[in-house]
Amino acid sequence: METATKTLEATLAPPTAHKEGKLCDLLETYREGLHEAFDAGCDTMSATSEVVTPYDLPYQAKAALCNYVPQLHGAYGAQELDDDHPVRLTNQAAEFDHSPAREYEFTWWAPQPGRGTNFWIPLRINPEQEGLWHDLVDGDASAGQLRLQRNRTSWTLHVTVEFPVEEPDYAIDGDDVTHIGLDIGETALITGCALKDGSPTGPFVCDGSRAKHLRKEMHTTLKRLQERDAAEWRINERFDHYQNALTDIVEKASRQAVEYARGFEKPVIVMENLTYIREEMDYGSYMNRRLHAWAFARLQNRVKDKAREAGIPVEYVRPEYTSQTCHACGYIGNRATQGTFRCTNDECRVTEFQGDINGAINVARRADPWGESVPLKPAGSDSPRGGSACDSTTTSFETAKPSRDHERRNASFKRHREMSEKHSQMTLSAFHGSEPSTSDNRT
Ligand SMILES: [Zn+2]
Numbered sequence: 475m476e477t478a479t480k481t482l483e484a485t486l487a488p489p490t491a492h493k494e495g496k497l498c499d500l501l502e503t504y505r506e507g508l509h510e511a512f513d514a515g516c517d518t519m520s521a522t523s524e525v526v527t528p529y530d531l532p533y534q535a536k537a538a539l540c541n542y543v544p545q546l547h548g549a550y551g552a553q554e555l556d557d558d559h560p561v562r563l564t565n566q567a568a569e570f571d572h573s574p575a576r577e578y579e580f581t582w583w584a585p586q587p588g589r590g591t592n593f594w595i596p597l598r599i600n601p602e603q604e605g606l607w608h609d610l611v612d613g614d615a616s617a618g619q620l621r622l623q624r625n626r627t628s629w630t631l632h633v634t635v636e637f638p639v640e641e642p643d644y645a646i647d648g649d650d651v652t653h654i655g656l657d658i659g660e661t662a663l664i665t666g667c668a669l670k671d672g673s674p675t676g677p678f679v680c681d682g683s684r685a686k687h688l689r690k691e692m693h694t695t696l697k698r699l700q701e702r703d704a705a706e707w708r709i710n711e712r713f714d715h716y717q718n719a720l721t722d723i724v725e726k727a728s729r730q731a732v733e734y735a736r737g738f739e740k741p742v743i744v745m746e747n748l749t750y751i752r753e754e755m756d757y758g759s760y761m762n763r764r765l766h767a768w769a770f771a772r773l774q775n776r777v778k779d780k781a782r783e784a785g786i787p788v789e790y791v792r793p794e795y796t797s798q799t800c801h802a803c804g805y806i807g808n809r810a811t812q813g814t815f816r817c818t819n820d821e822c823r824v825t826e827f828q829g830d831i832n833g834a835i836n837v838a839r840r841a842d843p844w845g846e847s848v849p850l851k852p853a854g855s856d857s858p859r860g861g862s863a864c865d866s867t868t869t870s871f872e873t874a875k876p877s878r879d880h881e882r883r884n885a886s887f888k889r890h891r892e893m894s895e896k897h898s899q900m901t902l903s904a905f906h907g908s909e910p911s912t913s914d915n916r917t
Pocket residue numbers: 800801802803804805817818819822823824
């Protein structure tokens with residue numbers, strides 16, 4: 475079984491004066507022990523053990539010193555010690571608890587010397603790492619070393635975690651893989667569509683209205699608190715509240731997207747590459763149409779992490795025109811309304827299509843060896859262009875309007891086409907977007 479390692483970071487919630495004193499004692503005593511063992515030139519575990527045993531330290535700290543000091547003299551070849559070493563603790567100190575009912579959901583059982591002296595201390599975690607914290611508490615990931623450091627005004631805890639990852643048993647560029655395009659947006663948080671033998675299959679939609687509502691509410695609330703000169707802890711507390719709620723949504727949405735991908739044979743997840751957007755597109759308007767950059771990156775990261783854990787490869791493609799290109803014919807069409815893509819190519823069987831699904835299909839196509847051969851043809855651009863990302867680029871295309879004759883000739887054909895398209899759209903809309911909720915997070 476393959477494993478991957480990550481370092482989790484948390485800030486201790488401001489401890490009481492009593493706990494603060496205990497933590498300071500721990501840090502000072504640890505540093506004294508470390509310096510004495512280092513200065514004594516201890517290069518084995520037993521030599522270190524002899525020096526540190528009398529110290530008033532928890533056994534997890536002594537054990538960590540027994541590992542660490544010989545390394546300093548050996549592998550690291552350290553000549554002298556800094557004064558600001560963090561407390562190192564073996565993984566036996568990795569006792570955490572989680573409860574959604576608490577303000578800080580995760581807590582750490584901080585080790586102390588002697589019996590019955592440990593205490594719980596709440597952790598402010600990095601929201602992007604919440605999934606791994608859960609894995610740690612649930613035993614799906616295992617802890618390595620812990621490091622506790624005192625900063626100017628706070629304490630930081632680092633925990634190394636090792637978690638299993640499945641290696642895909644197929645090549646990412648194989649002929650028989652299923653490309654699954656994921657389009658990240660605001661109305662729909664994630665829209666996915668798989669390409670089976672080049673045909674779009676069974677789309678997936680994760681509704682984004684709750685995230686959108688929360689972000690708006692967070693913005694207003696924090697702004698109001700700042701205007702009122704509210705205490706910093708009050709602002710932080712509200713900020714954490716919204717972050718946690720948004721994290722729940724991100725976790726659920728990314729997990730659902732990966733589960734969706736898992737339902738296909740030899741899945742390869744395809745997402746847009748953000749770096750191209752920064753370099754070549756109008757980043758601001760692109761993100762206005764989508765989701766704020768931080769949420770976009772966070773969602774992509776969590777999808778990537780979860781895909782990795784599930785053994786699903788991830789590919790990134792260029793994002794230009796993914797929302798404005800017709801997935802069926804490759805023409806640049808337009809977004810008739812926020813949710814609808816309209817193809818302006820009269821020869822095409824698509825007239826209107828759900829916009830995000832059209833985007834997801836295009837994303838998947840870009841990774842498909844056959845996808846890029848679809849020509850990017852300009853078409854009529856008589857559309858309202860409010861808020862779309864590539865305004866400046868699209869208008870530079872020549873407008874090619876069909877002649878009247880052509881239009882008349884196609885009228886009856888078009889009507890037929892609309893009927894069949896309507897049918898396929900019914901199939902698409904029959905798939906209901908699922909609203910992420912906090913209640914069944916982490917199943
Ligand atoms: Zn088309």
